[in-house]
Amino acid sequence: MSVACMNPSTGISTRIGANPAERAVERVILWTWPLYAVGGLYVAGPVLAWLLAMLAALALYLGPAMRRDLAPTGPVPAVIWGWWIGMLVMLLALWAGHLGWGLGLKQTIKSSIGWAKGWALLALFPFAGAVLPIRREVLVRAQCRLGFWTLCLAPILLAAPYVGLPERIWTSPLKAVGGPGPEYFSVYFFTWDPASWTPRWQFFAPWSPFAALLGVTMVLFALEEPERKWKAAGIGAGMLMILASKSRMGLVGLVACTIGPRLMPLVLRSWAWTALSGLTASLAITGPWLADRAMAAVDGFKSARADSTRVRATLQRIAQERWREEAPWFGHGTVQPGPHLVEYMPIGSHHTWFGLLFVKGLVGLLAFAVPLVWHTGLALRDAAVGPAGRLPLGLCMVMILLTFGENIEIEAYLLWPALLMLGIHARERMAAMAAMAEMEKSGA
Secondary structure (H helix, E strand, O other), X not given: OOOEXXXXXXXXXXXXXXXXXXXXXXXXXXXXXHHHHOOOHHHHHHHHHHHHHHHHHHHHHHHHHOOHHHOOOOOOOHHHHHHHHHHHHHHHHHHHHHHHOOOHHHHHHHHHHHHHHOOOHHHHHHHHHHHOOOOHHHHHHHHHHHHHHHHHHHXXXXXXXXXXXXXXEEEOHHHHHOOOOHHHOEEEOOEEOOOOOOEXXXXXXXOHHHHHHHHHHHHHHHOOOOOHHHHHHHHHHHHHHHHHHOOHHHHHHHHHHHHHXXXXXXXXXXXXXXXXXXXXXXXXXXXXXXXXXXXXXXXXXXXXXXXXXXXXXXXXXXXXXHHHHHOOOOOOOOOEOOOHHHOOOOEOOOOHHHHHHHHHHXXXXXXXXXXXXXXXXXXXXXXXXXXXXXXXXXXXXXXXXXXXXXXXXXXXXXXXXXXXXXXXXXXXXXXXXXXXXXXXXXXO
């Protein structure tokens, strides 16, 4: 099924789902809730990634011989090659860690399959978005339509703990394909917060904090939607996911990731720099008071979920110490069970950067950090010069925020629309640069 959508940059009405790649992307997003109901989201994400990447590789190989609506529009952008190199280095670091710690062939194969379902997606989806002619309008409208269905289901989810419905509905037999845990294949109405014993909602995510950042992502996409009813649906659903998840990280992301990209044009305004210099000078007087207020706010933020903050901080400290003392270059190869002090949470979990240091060492950390910083820098520049960079920058900020509270690789299966959008952004940026160069050449 295709729907009409107006391109805000051109004012031209387009059709969503016009080619097979766009239809596949649109349908998987729209089928998010049915896939969640059967425990199939963790399977659908990697399968879609590899299918789209193979289709993109085929399009590059065939070139002009490819069917017209799937033909690549240009060469692969350099930043996309950066993602590919980074994720391949990640795989090499994984093998080196397994070899160094003698984890055996069986564990190495299992971890390599995990790489193909996790870290590899951070290269596959941007690659597909950069090569295949998938328009950002497809993702924007599909996210808003998913928001509409989320709002339709919200009354049942929100009422569930108060009318006696069970916390978990069932765990899908698809868990046999393997994954980080049964929660990735389980279907929930809600979950109980063990600290306050109040209900929290995770919607179609494996846990509530991640649902909050998926809500931030939905809001970012919805802000690009030109049609008011769909924009309202996307923003409303995203806000609901953020608030019902009761996640501190989601509230921070809602403010920072929506407002930050829209303030970027100020870096090109002289009056903004003048105001900033005046504000900086005033900090000589107000600085100590503001610092005290900021520290009080941080303490209040942490005390909102003190047990969670303590466990995470201890996990990070253990991971950092063991990385530095035992395996600085290639890490330990895999997460390891934690002590009772951290409620037996795996060492190397709940934080992408400390997790990378512990599992894949400094090599693995740089393999992820370099392409992420590279792409974020491009998005920063584009957001400063025009509105086209706002969405990519907001999504990069969501990813960065996610890395400080979660392991991003095991959540790429739901974060894939953002990853695909980064590839689309790289393609749009290369096309704009080529058009500018052509104009300068013709003008000369």
